[in-house]
Amino acid sequence: MNAFKERWEIKNNWQLIFPLLGIVGLLYTAYILANKVISAFINNSDNNLLYYILLAVGIGVFFFIMLRFFLWCFKKLEGKWVTNYRWEIISIFIVFALTGTSSVRIARPLLELVGFTPTLFPEGFFGSLLYWFIRIIIILPLYQILLIIFGALLGQFKFFWEFEKKMLKRMHIIK
Structure with missing residues (x-):
């Protein structure tokens, strides 16, 4: 945790709210995207197990892609x-x-x-x-x-x- 605080220059614990909100926002966006994509191919009207497995994988994939993208954006915009x-x-x-x-x-x-x-x-x-x-x-x-x-x-x-x-x-x- 100290390494995380040091990396993001967090001096007070209340400042941790911003990375937490960022992660929650990314997870929610990943869920929305994964749900849209998977719902286009699989109908979840009968609580299909395959749907939930693909949804979990989709959330993970979208979260990882967006996280990498935003970390890249941080590097590019940090100087600007x-x-x-x-x-x-x-x-x-x-x-x-x-x-x-x-x-x-x-x-x-x-x-x-x-x-x-x-x-x-x-x-x-x-x-x-x-x-x-x-x-x-x-x-x-x-x-x-x-x-x-x-x-x-x-x-x-x-x-x-x-x-x-x-x-x-x-x-x-x-x-």
């Missing part, structure tokens, strides 16, 4: 992102995950609240394209707001405030 401790990079990844998921989940009810539903648009490719175009237009500002909110809640307000300013400058919205 200005943080005081390595564990803060984990909290930044958690903020991005929460923000992305939340903005996508909130956009649909917001659209329905103002009367935009997929059935409102004409059938076919262009109706579907129009709906998704409007949904993405709603998601973009929502994402920016949620990024600051979740960043503040997880103690990374300064990082995300600078991130937002840099993004808005690139979009030529501010100078």
Whole structure:
């Protein structure tokens, strides 16, 4: 445990919450992916043992692949992102995950609240394209707001405030 704390520059025990949340998030994502993939091939209507075995293997495989990917991302971003401790990079990844998921989940009810539903648009490719175009237009500002909110809640307000300013400058919205 001391080696883990030293590697991630964890000085206080409360900071262990971020690696724990990261691992739980990876396990949940691995479960979702494995369940989707395996359900496409095997029906689990009768509590099939093969389904559960493949699900466990799938979770392990997806977890391992995603863990290796995110550790690679940590190495690449560690020099680019200005943080005081390595564990803060984990909290930044958690903020991005929460923000992305939340903005996508909130956009649909917001659209329905103002009367935009997929059935409102004409059938076919262009109706579907129009709906998704409007949904993405709603998601973009929502994402920016949620990024600051979740960043503040997880103690990374300064990082995300600078991130937002840099993004808005690139979009030529501010100078």
